[in-house]
Amino acid sequence: MSTTQMLKGILDGCLLAIIKNKEVYGYEIAKKLESYGFASLSEGTIYPLLIRMKKEELVTATSKKSTAGPRRKYYSLTLKGEEALQSFIKRWNGLQNNVNNVLRYESDGEETKGDEHGE
Amino acid sequence: MSTTQMLKGILDGCLLAIIKNKEVYGYEIAKKLESYGFASLSEGTIYPLLIRMKKEELVTATSKKSTAGPRRKYYSLTLKGEEALQSFIKRWNGLQNNVNNVLRYESDGEETKGDEHGE
């Protein structure tokens, strides 16, 4: 129905990409995602995801003092996390191709009787 | 973990696109999706989805005799289904933009301190 279902399995790839670029903390990630267009992305989504990724050893976390507010948990990618990011990028690109193929070849009355699509 | 999670909420958009193009039956859709690159897409996914979409009045179904095998259920888009397809395409394009922005701006050490991304 809404956009939220489309995020399943995609959001963690985005987190990995953001964490790879720079050591970041959860609240910061939430703000970043918002600036990238992910409207209405709740922190109730981010924090559990970070905890899950830590459990899966994709990221490590270190607690540091903040200049304002409580201590921040800074996340970094592990080697396993970098591999997961690469794997995500491949799967994401594959998915984009597949979906865009469907939209391209189906959405405008083309008849592609069972032969190959694209080139 | 796998690609399956990334399909959530996306697959139904693909079905709508395929059905809009031409009256089709479930088994045919499964084969088509396979040809578009959606490997290992189970029929246990397609049929419940079609039933759900029918319940939501996005599609209608008519049973017709087959040349080989049991009767086929041919699906067509309703007006509501066409609207849902348009809505899906918008959301899909938005999602693509957002994710690709993250991957583009984060994956290569750019520092984009809180300002706007892209144009």
Place this chain on the structure above:
DNA sequence: TCATATACCTTGTAATGCAATCTATTTTTA
């Protein structure tokens, strides 16, 4: 002291892809 912004966490729920399994029909093969 109280309000506000920052920062993080937990619980429960709903949505949905899919494996597994089943039924039924037609054609092909032995």
Place this chain on the structure above:
DNA sequence: TAAAAATAGATTGCATTACAAGGTATATGA
């Protein structure tokens, strides 16, 4: 004729995961 395979559809139950709602804690400024 009997068995196998291909076609076509359906159902049950499970696992994953985004998110709302609510909570905790720290620092700053009025």
